[in-house]
Amino acid sequence: MIDTLTLNQLRTFIAIAEAGGFRAGAARLRRAQSAVSHAVASLEAELDITLFDRSGRRPVLTPAGIALLEDARAILLKVDTMRARAQGVGMGLELELPVVVDTLFPLPLVGQALLAVHQRYPSVRAQVQVAPLGGPLVALLDGRCSLSVTVGDELNDPRLTKEPLGTVAVVPVVAASHALADRVRPGARMRVEDITEHLQIVLSDPTPMSTGRDFNVLSPQTFRVGTQEAKLALIEAGLGWGRLPLWTVKQALDDGRLVKLPSRSLGPAGESRQQAYVVHRRDRVRGPAATALRDELLARHAAVRGA
Template sequence: MLDALTLGQIRTFVAIAEAGSFRAGAARLLRAQSAVSHAIATLEAQLGLTLFDRSGHRPTLTPEGCVLLEDARAILLKVDFMRARARGFGEGLELELPLVVDTLFPLPLAAAALRELSQELPAVRVRLSVAPLGAPLAALQERACKLAITVGGDFRDPRIELETLMSLRFVAVVAASHPLGQRAGEREAVRSAELAEHLQIVLEDPSPLSEGRDFGVLSPRTWRVSGQDTKLAFILGGVGWGRLPLWAVERDLAEGRLVRVPATALGEQGETTVLAYLAHRIDDPLGPAARALRENLLRHAGARGR
């Protein structure tokens, strides 16, 4: 009987489990509730077990249903990946290529890859957005872009494949005129308690993916800003301290406008290394332009990392 299982039944099972009710699952699938109920009843009969406990106001997964839900999701991911790959074989050149880049990623490197794309495929328009934290991944989840570059591994989604591009060095910095800047000049480790006495400039996530979470925040006093340029301007202006990618502050450090903060809680001498990833959905095929840009980015990032 297991050979009689259909993808429609499996999709119905997952939709109801995720939506929380047969009615909501039916609405998600654009099917009648009676058809959805029949599909689940048939699936349970074929499996020889009960997937949902229907005794309450809302159906809840049985212990067996919870286990099989993971299997069902895995099956659908594989099927969607196969379909996407098949569609990609015959897909024509994109008219437009949407790309979202993490604000922490070096834009000159992205520009070099995009310049080559423009030379190779001049008819393709590129729509580029730069956004922090969870926004690149959220854009992929919402199908607002084909490719995204994200920094750090804090956000994951089984529908999205991540390919390592390069490692990025992050440093804690402050204006030379700031009290912490003068303290940093003594070349002694700065403790967390001392950092907590000063305002920290922090990037704000426009997506809901980091709701209730902070990354590298050590001070109870924070100002939230929407972009890296604003964060750098505030730090240069002596408003507070913060962490920034080394590529963005090398010149300011070399010319003495900024100094490093040797904060022991943020790595040796206040420096940490974070990976940058190229991301795309496994169920959405990359067209010729997206594949070309992917190759360009991997090549340029690899050359930069050597």
């Protein structure tokens, strides 16, 4: 009967499907392979269906298995959310507050929010890391942080809740010594073809979340870098052009070391705005310090919009 299904069976089913095999699923769950095989066999017997085709070298989800996998994930997500809420009742103050922030997001705003949290909870030690693209989301999913800030709408996960903070201005820039800078004229608009024939400096995603996809990559020739600081350094050296958050390059633009590329294809007046979010896991309850940081960040959404 359906009533005899267990959460252990569902977790085992999901682990095998995601890991790609019984042995890998057992390793993920830190259980014996025989126990994992028994759990799935029991689940199949109770549902009276076959979840995995075991005829090949590796088990493959059957059509029934594919159909039920999302149901199993949804059930466990609700159960884990309920458990997290129960555990959060009477939760004490955290000892540490690990946070991962998108490289595009203005760090001064994070600093202001953390200052307010520190004044309220001086015993909590904050750990702040900066990561591009999928980094903040994967850190949350892996349990390496209790809160993250991300920018952009391209990457999502149903286990995460995203609350909008505001927008971040991103501009295409090039060094004043670069050949492209000579084509920039007051009031003139550049064609996208004029820009894409030059090398573009692109930030790489250290996670698999964007595998097979590129975001805002226009030039056929690219140099890939791992940090925003490296990207800025290569652009300032005159190697190529690239998009950077306005808050990081405003001084260089004012000083004349960098030049903004005025192409409508890169946004009005060569500027685009990307939505920023504060993110947390649905199945985890934030502690008092994490909640305070989330509230402080949301309270500053107007400032982010004007950044």
